[in-house]
Amino acid sequence: MSKAKEMMVSTPRRKCLTFSIIGLITLAVVLGLALGLTLGRDHSQAASGAKPKEPEGNPYPSPVAMNGTIPNNTDNVTLDPSLIRRESDGKLFLFTTGDTDAPNGTVWTADSLYGPWEKQSQPMVDKESGAPQVYNVNGTYYMFYQTHTFNYSSIGVTDPEADQENHSASIFVRTSTTMEPGSWTEHGRLNITWEQKYNQLDPSLLTIENTTANLAHYYLSFGSYQTGLYQVPMADPPVELAANAMNQTVHLEQNATSIADSQDMTEASFQYYHDGYYYLFFSSGICCPFEKSWSQAITDPYRVMVCRSENPRSDFVDKDGTDCLADNGGTQILATHKGVFVPGGQGIYDDSVEGTILYYHYVPTNNKTDVIEKGYRFGWNKMSFTDDGWPEVV
Structure with a gap:
């Protein structure tokens, strides 16, 4: 005090x-x-441990204004967005998680980040899916996505927890040269071993440009709640795990104090390289303010965090130098503010037109309890780096 x-x-x-x-x-x-x-x-701060009051005004910039219909839905169609621009003609594609009415995912397209956006009539994939991430790898588009209902008993897993929601999730990969409906080739499930310590959710691909004897060309991060975020090496091309990959799995991040109280849990990893550092973006807190968890989301709202390291496989710290694996480190770069509630599910995209941007989903509100529209909305802001190399929303 x-x-x-x-x-x-x-x-x-x-x-x-x-x-x-x-x-x-x-x-x-x-x-x-x-x-x-x-x-x-x-x-x-009269009481020890009391949460500080939220700053007055708008501590973060509002999402960039868009023309026409902003990608949104009355449920959670724009949850966990993935944004990419097609190299051949500059057309933008926004892939999003499905919901009860559209469990196969949704695709939006536009010519400009400012819109107007058009919702495509065909679903993203032909099965229940979520948290897609799409990357351009040497002219081929790779989509990594999850399903929540993989039958692990079919591959010999006997633990009853493998049948529970989210713990029954698994990650798949598909490729296309155009991203148009009907053009995708399915490559099947990634053979990540089922374990109690992680959920196979929220995949993110990191490409290592200058590989060495100790570094693979591609790494996939994943994880949601449980004990945090993990990373596994991928083959080249990245349609399957690398040989002996599970013996090379590393633990990137966790909030150790959250395991007991279910607060500040982490998920939605996104790996990104910039100027000598590997950045690990992730979401922390309660993501989904449905009726059953609205009060929890208010007390522990979803937000965007980041850690970084010179090593893509370990030693991630936050801006204060706190270890993100051992000591609950993480620097907040976007959180609930005026008109924006529980932002997260983020990604970073180096756009050829607008530069580096942070994109995410959020619930539009007048305040924490007055919802403008049910469900989620797509938002984005430009992102820059400080002189000492930390990202900030601008």
Whole structure:
């Protein structure tokens, strides 16, 4: 707690005043001094561990305004977006998680990030899917996505937890040269071993340009809640795991204190390289303010965090140097603010037109409890790096 500065107050007296008036003035001075001392104290953190008040105004920039219909839905169609621009003609594709009415995912297209966006009539894939990430690798587009209902007993997993929601998830990969409907080739499930310590959700691909004997060309990160985020090497081309990949799986990040209280859990990893550093973006908190979890989302709202390392496989720290695996590190770069509730499910894209951007989903609100529209909306902002190499939303 910071020390309040105390000021002594003196009040001049006029000799012509009567004794009674002098007494009143004296009393006023005493009361004023007491009140001044009380108001002069800093009570913003009166209780140990109390959460600081949210800053007034708008601590983060609002999502960039878009023309026409902003990708959204009354459910969670724009949850976990993936954005990419087609190299041949500059057409933008936005791939998003499916919902109850459209479980196979949704695709939006536009010629400009500012819109207008058009929702495509055909689904993203021909099965229940979510959290897609699409990358251009040497002219071929790779989509990594998850399903929540893989039958692990079919490959010999007997643990009953493998049948539980999210813990039954698995990651698949498909490729296309155009991203048009009907052009995708399925390559099947990535053979990541089922384990209790992680969920196979939210895949993200990292490409290593200058490989060495100790570094593969591609790495896939994944994980959601449980014990955080993991990474596994991929083959070249990245349509399957590298040989002996599971023995080379590494643990990238976790919030160890959250395991007991289910607060500040992490997911939605996104790997990104910039100027000598490997950045690990992720979402922390309660993602989905459905009726059953709205109060939780208010007390522990989803937000975008980042850690970085010079090594793509370990030693990630936050801006303060706190270890992101051992000591719950992570630097917040986007959180709930005016008109924006629970932003997350983020990605970074180096756009040929607008430059580097951060894109994400969020719930539009007037405040934390007054929802403008049910469900999620797509948002984006430009992103830059400080002189010491930390990303910030601009």
